[in-house]
Amino acid sequence: MIRLLLAEDHHLVRGAFVALLGAEPGIEVVGEAGRGDEAVRLAAELRPDVALLDIDMPVMDGLEAAERLAAVAPGCQVVIVTGHGRPGYLRRAMEAGVRGFVGKDHPAAALAKIIRQVHEGRRYIDPELAADALALRECPLTPRELDTLRAAAGGVPVSRIARVLGLSEGTVRNYLSAAVTKLAADNRHAAVRHAKEMGWL
Amino acid sequence: MIRLLLAEDHHLVRGAFVALLGAEPGIEVVGEAGRGDEAVRLAAELRPDVALLDIDMPVMDGLEAAERLAAVAPGCQVVIVTGHGRPGYLRRAMEAGVRGFVGKDHPAAALAKIIRQVHEGRRYIDPELAADALALRECPLTPRELDTLRAAAGGVPVSRIARVLGLSEGTVRNYLSAAVTKLAADNRHAAVRHAKEMGWL
DNA sequence: TTCGGCCGATGACATTTGTCATACCGGCGG
DNA sequence: CCGCCGGTATGACAAATGTCATCGGCCGAA
Structure with a gap:
């Protein structure tokens, strides 16, 4: 049974994700958070196997939460979900040791599979977003x-x-x-x- | 059985909504759209009882779709969902004859009830957003x-x-x-x- | 019909922005 | 130790923007 932590600021969407993933055999949603800091706190307490983090959250965004998760909940694999395909995000996520990265445009049916895959230690990067990131040039600003x-x-x-x-x-x-x-x-x-x-x- | 049309541009979120609402007794998701124009086309063809429209969609947004739905699918009640609580949106929605209006911050558990309520001909306005809209002054720009x-x-x-x-x-x-x-x-x-x-x- | 509001335009002017050269300081790599 | 780069500052100048007054045409409401 994969113990999953879900972080997404919109209640409605979060509830829908719970419905989507909770129905999935072998996956159990053990915690929900609406903000990044909340997710970090919950992860330290609940020690989930996988954390699904939305980037766009108030107070602390999903990327920062992912960076901190490595410290407070080692062994917890992170999947990032984002609505905006900003190329820089993927880079930051990779540097934070994130194992999965999908856009909100991704087919919903594949999400559970991705979570299982990441749980097994493999990676999954949304090919759409990966292509954008490859074309990315380094930020030239100081x-x-x-x-x-x-x-x-x-x-x-x-x-x-x-x-x-x-x-x-x-x-x-x-x-x-x-x-x-x-x-x-x-x-x-x-x-x-x-x-x-x-x-x- | 309430026949529901779902319009939301993010596949992942749409899929999650299907999971959330499809599991609801008495509600059947008969169609899905990722754009407003697609939603209008599908509504004309499928004649759903209720249409759940996200505002933020490419090509044609949910508000415009709601305005057109009145013409092509009379009798189809509309519920608008929005991530941004822009006060002006609610006004436009009301003028388009929309019966339900909820923010994405709304508790997910209530969504099915809202859909049933709207289907019965009653209205539901997110109280959070209604308060903002009441404080709204008319747009002063030509x-x-x-x-x-x-x-x-x-x-x-x-x-x-x-x-x-x-x-x-x-x-x-x-x-x-x-x-x-x-x-x-x-x-x-x-x-x-x-x-x-x-x-x- | 007269008045007022919106559309569109011009000219003048003040202010804000954008650009460039130049200078000094501090750190860091060779 | 020296040179380079980034951070900070000035001064000067050009260009873009913001403000104001004023004008004429059109249209709808009183």
Whole structure:
């Protein structure tokens, strides 16, 4: 019997997953979480065989949860589920030692099989997303450039970014300019969009 | 037996919903769609009793599908499911004659009951989202202002917006300026964000 | 019919952004 | 130890954006 921990922030979807996987012979859902930190706590307590983590969760996302799971629940294999096929996500997941990675577009019928496969120590990567990740180029931005871009999300003016980061406005403009150039974007807003799409932000 | 049509773009989630609702006595999933237009086509053909539509779908979203369903499948009650609690969505849904409206944060156990309730001709509105919608003020933007904002999404420069919309750059700036003022935003990018959040975009 | 609102345009102007050169500091690899 | 890179800062300039006043046309409501 595979003891499964389920983490997904939308109750409705989580409940549906429970229905889908709970009906599966040989799989038992032993815990449910709506946030990454909750998942980590539960995993430490319940010691599940496999954890199914959605990336998009409040407070702590599924990727960070996966990174921490290795420490608090060794032996628990992780399968990541994501709605957005950001190429950078797969890379981070691999570095965290995740064994399974599927998009929400994946056929539902295959999910149970993937969980069993991962439980046996094998890997499963959504071929769709793997292809995107292979085409991925490394993020060309420096840490500070990323910080600045992040702070610029949502149309925040330079003056406020400078205050938030504790930098001079000129410096902020320099970073943003560098980021825009590296990403070949029209302006910082397009750069933010692009970075988000690549999973760098 | 309630004949149900399911529309949701993510296969995995759709499959999970089928598992959740298919196990429910008195409910039969007679069709599945991954896009709004597909849902409309299937509804016309299958004449389901209830259609469960996700809003976030490619090509045609769930709200537009709901509007069209009234024409091609009269008598088919619609339940809308949405991941984002945009206040404007609920209003549009109500205007389309939708009988049920739930967020993806809603407890999964209640979904079947809601579907039965709607099938009997009663309504069900997620109280969480209803509260937001009551606090909603009417969208203060004119149609053209909305067009311009929409075209501005993602950091598109004014020059390109003007070309796309077939307007002079000055006019575009006027519209954007008006929108920014009405929404009390710092700049058009923040205005886009705000309008999106309110479900106006 | 008159008024007001929306559409579209222009011109002028202030402000914000984007770009570039240049400079200093600190760490790290050769 | 030196050179390079990243972080931070300034100053100057160009380009994009935001704001405002004003104009004319059109249409629908009073």
